[in-house]
Amino acid sequence: MTIPSFVIGIAGGTGAGKTTVARLIAEGVGDSVTRIPLDNYYEDLSHLEFEEREQVNYDHPSAFEWELLREQVSTLLEGQPIEMPVYDFERHNRTDEPERVEPTDVIVLEGIFALYDEDLNDMLDLRLYVDTDADVRILRRIKRDVIERGRDLEGVIEQYLATVKPMHEQFVEPTKKHADLIIPEGANSVAVSLLEEKIRAEIDGDARRDWEREPLESPLVEELAADPDE
Ligand SMILES: Nc1ncnc2c1ncn2[C@@H]1O[C@H](COP(=O)(O)OP(=O)(O)O)[C@@H](O)[C@H]1O
Numbered sequence: 001m002t003i004p005s006f007v008i009g010i011a012g013g014t015g016a017g018k019t020t021v022a023r024l025i026a027e028g029v030g031d032s033v034t035r036i037p038l039d040n041y042y043e044d045l046s047h048l049e050f051e052e053r054e055q056v057n058y059d060h061p062s063a064f065e066w067e068l069l070r071e072q073v074s075t076l077l078e079g080q081p082i083e084m085p086v087y088d089f090e091r092h093n094r095t096d097e098p099e100r101v102e103p104t105d106v107i108v109l110e111g112i113f114a115l116y117d118e119d120l121n122d123m124l125d126l127r128l129y130v131d132t133d134a135d136v137r138i139l140r141r142i143k144r145d146v147i148e149r150g151r152d153l154e155g156v157i158e159q160y161l162a163t164v165k166p167m168h169e170q171f172v173e174p175t176k177k178h179a180d181l182i183i184p185e186g187a188n189s190v191a192v193s194l195l196e197e198k199i200r201a202e203i204d205g206d207a208r209r210d211w212e213r214e215p216l217e218s219p220l221v222e223e224l225a226a227d228p229d230e
């Protein structure tokens, strides 16, 4: 059983490069890193028709199932596996098949609202905000949504102006104040390699701390542990 020792949150606007940063870190560090995309925790909308699901405001905090996310992150932190929902952007809904996720040393929670919820913020050891200009983000998003998420140009622009931009300004951008570090433009190689270094140090440090926790038997330790008044 692995009890995660380091939990990172990566927030930022749509198209900022959060997923790319998280993916690069996971690839660089290896199997010790588990990625939890917040998108997987969009509410289950199976009760709605496709046309109704298309109209939902996916950039408001209420679009997410926070209770399930909190519960599953806590479960991982206790060293237990979870059945993580998997999101399908083309259907605007979860798939029928959740994915089993085993806890690892490092958990990376990534999404527009990764720094939004107070309880989750308390569970994070390192809070990152990827800060990329809005024009760059929308250009990246158009390309990605058309190629990977089954959208057309008109739809992406309409959604951006109606909900994505105003919700970003109202709810996402203000979470920057919770960040420990701000990463400009996303996947810049200096930031990614510094993060990899930090994560490796945390993993190694934890291994060392485990070793150091072994009971030490020396007169000095016993002396230090003794009640000073005795
Ligand atoms: N530093 C970068 N330079 C150029 N393109 C990038 C960069 N980071 C991400 N992208 C591209 O922009 C799109 C959005 O990036 P992604 O990581 O999915 O952003 P987010 O998760 O913040 O929405 C993707 O197609 C990705 O390949």
Ligand SMILES: Nc1ccn([C@@H]2O[C@H](COP(=O)(O)O)[C@@H](O)[C@H]2O)c(=O)n1
Pocket (backbone or CB within 6 Å): 013, 014, 015, 018, 019, 039, 042, 058, 059, 089, 091, 092, 093, 111, 112, 164
């Ligand atoms: N059915 C959905 C659900 C979400 N979105 C958009 O995804 C964005 C968040 O994901 P990023 O990878 O871009 O951070 C968010 O801005 C939603 O508008 C969607 O288009 N359709």
